Amino acid sequence: MAHNLRGSSAIVGVGLAGCGEAHGKMPLDILAEATHNALDDAGLKLSDIDGLFTGSSYHFMPTLSTAEYLGIKPRFSDGSMVGGSSFVAHTLNAAMALKTGLCDVALICYGSNQRTAGGKLATMSEQQIYEAPYKPRYPISSYALAAARHMYQYGTTREQLADIAVAARQWAQLNPAAFARKDLTREDVLNSRMISDPLSLLDCCLVTDGGGAVIMVSSERAKDFPNKPVYLLGTGAAHWHRQITQMPDLTVTAAKESGERAFKMAGVTQNDIDVVEVYDAFTINTLLFLEDLGFCAKGEGGPFVSNGNIAPGGSLPVNTNGGGLSCVHPGMYGIFILIEAIQQLRGDCGARQVNNAEVALVHGNGGVLSSQVTSIFGTEEVL
Amino acid sequence: MTKHSDQTNKSGPDMIYRSFLDRQIFALPKCTKCNQFHFFPRVVCPHCGEFELEWLAVSGKGQVYSTTTIRRKPERGGPYNVCLITLEEGPRMMSRIEGIDAESVKIGDKVTACINNDSEESFVVFTPTKEAN
Numbered sequence: 179m180a181h182n183l184r185g186s187s188a189i190v191g192v193g194l195a196g197c198g199e200a201h202g203k204m205p206l207d208i209l210a211e212a213t214h215n216a217l218d219d220a221g222l223k224l225s226d227i228d229g230l231f232t233g234s235s236y237h238f239m240p241t242l243s244t245a246e247y248l249g250i251k252p253r254f255s256d257g258s259m260v261g262g263s264s265f266v267a268h269t270l271n272a273a274m275a276l277k278t279g280l281c282d283v284a285l286i287c288y289g290s291n292q293r294t295a296g297g298k299l300a301t302m303s304e305q306q307i308y309e310a311p312y313k314p315r316y317p318i319s320s321y322a323l324a325a326a327r328h329m330y331q332y333g334t335t336r337e338q339l340a341d342i343a344v345a346a347r348q349w350a351q352l353n354p355a356a357f358a359r360k361d362l363t364r365e366d367v368l369n370s371r372m373i374s375d376p377l378s379l380l381d382c383c384l385v386t387d388g389g390g391a392v393i394m395v396s397s398e399r400a401k402d403f404p405n406k407p408v409y410l411l412g413t414g415a416a417h418w419h420r421q422i423t424q425m426p427d428l429t430v431t432a433a434k435e436s437g438e439r440a441f442k443m444a445g446v447t448q449n450d451i452d453v454v455e456v457y458d459a460f461t462i463n464t465l466l467f468l469e470d471l472g473f474c475a476k477g478e479g480g481p482f483v484s485n486g487n488i489a490p491g492g493s494l495p496v497n498t499n500g501g502g503l504s505c506v507h508p509g510m511y512g513i514f515i516l517i518e519a520i521q522q523l524r525g526d527c528g529a530r531q532v533n534n535a536e537v538a539l540v541h542g543n544g545g546v547l548s549s550q551v552t553s554i555f556g557t558e559e560v561l
Numbered sequence: 562m563t564k565h566s567d568q569t570n571k572s573g574p575d576m577i578y579r580s581f582l583d584r585q586i587f588a589l590p591k592c593t594k595c596n597q598f599h600f601f602p603r604v605v606c607p608h609c610g611e612f613e614l615e616w617l618a619v620s621g622k623g624q625v626y627s628t629t630t631i632r633r634k635p636e637r638g639g640p641y642n643v644c645l646i647t648l649e650e651g652p653r654m655m656s657r658i659e660g661i662d663a664e665s666v667k668i669g670d671k672v673t674a675c676i677n678n679d680s681e682e683s684f685v686v687f688t689p690t691k692e693a694n
């Protein structure tokens with residue numbers, strides 16, 4: 179029997195704002211503008227929102243600050259903080275709140291001015307007392323350690339990782355809203371400045387401003403809105419560690435478990451997925467998640483991502499907006515993979531549109547490969 | 562009912578860990594039930610949930626599980642190593658390898674712990690293990 183959350187809620191509005199550089203704007207200004215765009219898209223107004231889901235590196239109590247700024251009084255709020263994966267995680271909590279009648283119109287939202295505020299990653303994270311003496315760079319060193327181990331165990335190469343950045347750039351070149359659109363070659367990535375071996379500058383995501391917002395309602399009323407609804411088919415979360423030192427095996431993430439849960443709830447398999455949006459803070463992320471989500475076998479991610487296989491025209495469309503590597507990455511990126519998946523399923527993506535996309539997989543990552551959350555969306559045809 | 566050993570009642574695991582290091586001893590909590598060590602030190606065994614733990618010195622022998630060179634600018638001190646070490650007793654910890662170039666550290670290298678007392682807080686670093694002739 180299908181899970182009772184499968185298809186129970188749908189996204190009926192999405193909005194972006196301030197992607198790239200939003201000079202003179204504060205994080206909540208950008209969040210509010212994205213919310214405005216999402217409400218416009220859904221034909222709703224601020225006062226319709228009675229469920230609020232948000233996360234922030236700037237506001238210690240993000241739901242309180244956000245609701246105060248927007249002038250709304252939500253009946254249900256959730257500020258669960260699992261890093262950049264928070265917004266994907268919020269889809270599960272919103273689905274539960276909508277299903278149980280705790281709210282009727284859920285807003286999932288985020289905004290950040292990371293780039294114009296000076297580029298430094300805002301963090302309220304506690305100091306890691308057992309790591310501090312060794313001065314790791316957060317978060318890159320943790321991802322570098324995972325990449326080095328994957329290379330050691332499976333023979334993965336820097337060239338293969340570079341091809342992930344190249345594929346992301348080729349998608350970005352089809353997306354007029356992407357931040358980095360200049361030609362990029364494998365050699366450019368290999369020759370970029372090494373930061374924390376084996377990851378060099380162009381293995382790393384962008385630092386931009388940006389905000390995003392998503393409006394979610396119960397599927398019973400999903401057709402009352404101007405856009406084609408996109409249904410949440412399944413979602414699953416998993417986490418096995420906080421700090422990289424505690425990660426049981428640096429080549430296997432908890433995406434293995436979150437993915438299994440999401441696929442089970444959705445009642446679909448990897449073969450049913452038309453488009454994949456994964457959180458690519460670093461090139462190694464894309465490779466690890468494609469393996470752990472079952473799109474290729476463990477250890478075969480290197481060959482799988484190389485030679486254009488995940489680029490436009492390849493066998494699996496991955497990160498079709500250009501990803502965190504080439505489109506947008508304002509501190510936490512999870513909301514943007516949601517929005518790109520929804521736009522793909524609506525058929526709104528212009529030159530980068532994946533033909534006949536009916537099922538999309540979104541995978542969020544938080545911390546240092548720590549929090550893994552997978553959500554699978556589908557059009558009415560696959561309900 | 563949960564029981565705590567005398568030692569963990571006297572002070573928290575972080576204090577015990579550091580007080581051993583200050584006495585030049587690298588010791589970790591070991592579970593009295595499943596007999597496994599863990600790091601970072603806790604009041605509960607993360608392997609099995611047992612609260613009765615004892616502190617034992619570890620061998621200091623380990624292997625590089627993964628490694629990275631952080632490319633700090635020369636004027637700021639130059640490149641340095643950050644690695645993960647799997648101890649012979651099982652736990653994994655972050656550390657650095659001293660005595661060789663950061664870039665020469667390789668996954669699988671055998672290393673030996675030593676306690677760095679240069680700063681206010683002692684911490685464990687590793688050096689390449691000299692193979693006996």
Ligand SMILES: [Zn+2]
Nearest residue numbers: 592595606609
């Ligand atoms: Zn135990």
